Amino acid sequence: MTNDLPYIAASSYLNAAPLCYSFVYGEQKDRCTFLSDAAPARCAELLAEGRADAALIPVIEYQRISGLKVVPGACVASRQKVRSVLLASRVPIKQVRSVALDTSSRTSAALIQIILGHFYEIAASYRTSPPRLEEMLESEDAALIIGDPAMLIDRSALHVYDLAEEWQRHTGLPFVFAFWAIRGNSTAWLKTDSSAGQGIDFVAAKLEGMAHAGELADRYAESLGLPGEDLFSYLTEAISYDLDEESLRGLRLYYELAEKSGLIEEARDIAFLR
Numbered sequence: 001m002t003n004d005l006p007y008i009a010a011s012s013y014l015n016a017a018p019l020c021y022s023f024v025y026g027e028q029k030d031r032c033t034f035l036s037d038a039a040p041a042r043c044a045e046l047l048a049e050g051r052a053d054a055a056l057i058p059v060i061e062y063q064r065i066s067g068l069k070v071v072p073g074a075c076v077a078s079r080q081k082v083r084s085v086l087l088a089s090r091v092p093i094k095q096v097r098s099v100a101l102d103t104s105s106r107t108s109a110a111l112i113q114i115i116l117g118h119f120y121e122i123a124a125s126y127r128t129s130p131p132r133l134e135e136m137l138e139s140e141d142a143a144l145i146i147g148d149p150a151m152l153i154d155r156s157a158l159h160v161y162d163l164a165e166e167w168q169r170h171t172g173l174p175f176v177f178a179f180w181a182i183r184g185n186s187t188a189w190l191k192t193d194s195s196a197g198q199g200i201d202f203v204a205a206k207l208e209g210m211a212h213a214g215e216l217a218d219r220y221a222e223s224l225g226l227p228g229e230d231l232f233s234y235l236t237e238a239i240s241y242d243l244d245e246e247s248l249r250g251l252r253l254y255y256e257l258a259e260k261s262g263l264i265e266e267a268r269d270i271a272f273l274r
Contacts, residue, residue, distance in 0.1 A: 006189040006200060009035040009043045010056035011104075013147040014224070014231060015076050015084055015239050016178070017216045018209030019056060019202075026208045031200055032189075039104035040147070040178060053186040054200070056178050058107035059251060063264040069187070069273045071180035074206040075243040077250075079174040082164035083238045086150045087112055088133060089142035089159040094120060100129040100136035100143045107177050108146050110263045111163050111254070118257055119170045148224060151234075173250035179243060182273065190273070206241050 010020045023034040038046065044061035046052040047068070056076070062068055078085075085108045089096055096116060101109045109126075116122040129136045129143070133153055136143035144163075145153060153160075167175040180202050182190070191199030209216070213235040214228075221228035240247070248270070255267035 006032045006053040006186070007035060007046075007051065008032045008054045008200070009038055009046045009052040011038060011040045011043060011147065012036050013040070013084070014151075014216070014220045014234065015082075015147065016056055017220065018213060018235060018239075018241060019074060019076065019180070019206055021209035021212050021216060022205035026205070026212070028198075028200060028205055028208075031198060041104055041106050044106065047181060047183065050183065053189070054180055054182045054202075057181045058105070058178055059176050059254070060107045060110045060258060060264065062179075062181055062270070063255060063258070063266070063268060065181075067184045068181045068271070069184050070270050071182065071202045072272045073203045073243055074241060075176050075179040075247065077174050077176040077240045077243070077247050078164035078168075078238060079240050080165065080168065081162045081238060082175070082177075083162065083234055084148070084150045085111075085144075085146045085163045085177065086153070087142050087144055087161040087163060088137070088153055088155070089161070090137055091141050092159055093142075093161055094122070096122060096124055096141045098125045098127075098140040098142070100140040101126055102131040102144050102146050102149075103128050104131060105144060105146045108144060108163060110258050110261075111167065111175070112144050113263060114254070114257045114261055115163065115166050115170070117261055119166070148220075151226065152224065167250070167254075171250065171253060173253060174240060174247045175254065176243065176247050176251040187273065210235075210241060 043055040047055040217231035259267040
């Protein structure tokens with residue numbers, strides 16, 4: 001990479017906005033080159049390809065990309081309804097036999113297979129598709145839609161299931177969708193408790209972004225055409241940004257079930273930055 005500043009990638013979805021605010025508008029915007037126009041799945045690809053030093057990646061991709069370290073203390077998770085990761089179906093969930101999977105998704109694509117296969121004991125078929133709901137439902141019983149597009153779908157004629165709510169109902173645990181991951185040999189630019197100078201501090205970025213949740217809600221209200229107060233409640237209630245012990249229990253269970261479901265080869269434990 002020719003730029004001396006670290007490259008950091010994250011999606012432009014609203015749920016990631018508080019984790020990204022500092023790098024785009026705030027105190028750390030001059031400390032990195034920030035890439036924010038990629039889908040979550042593409043962020044993982046950029047990290048795997050060595051085109052990003054750090055990325056906010058779907059958590060399932062940690063199990064598929066070797067040599068990564070996870071930043072402690074920050075994530076995109078939910079302890080209740082997440083509102084932006086949905087199964088939209090023409091039939092009740094127990095009757096679903098085929099699902100179109102949003103190509104933007106990796107973690108949620110695995111999650112719906114765990115929910116249907118492990119919790120409901122349904123042997124469904126799956127195919128990937130761009131997140132265009134009408135086209136997805138032309139040939140499949142249901143469609144997985146994530147991120148901002150999920151918040152805009154017309155629910156009037158569909159059965160809609162919130163995947164975080166389904167997970168919580170069956171496990172009693174939060175669900176972690178994404179976290180910051182760093183290539184293990186690319187950490188010199190990080191700020192640690194003992195480091196001097198101004199490095200990247202992902203936890204400080206989280207706190208700064210959460211303090212600007214109202215501003216971010218207003219920004220996205222205009223582009224999404226949704227009420228700002230609804231988006232503020234989404235950021236402050238539907239989403240949790242703390243990678244705490246309860247969230248880690250949910251994450252480790254997800255990895256265990258992903259392995260049992262054949263979605264990953266092995267459920268490796270999480271290697272955190274120290």
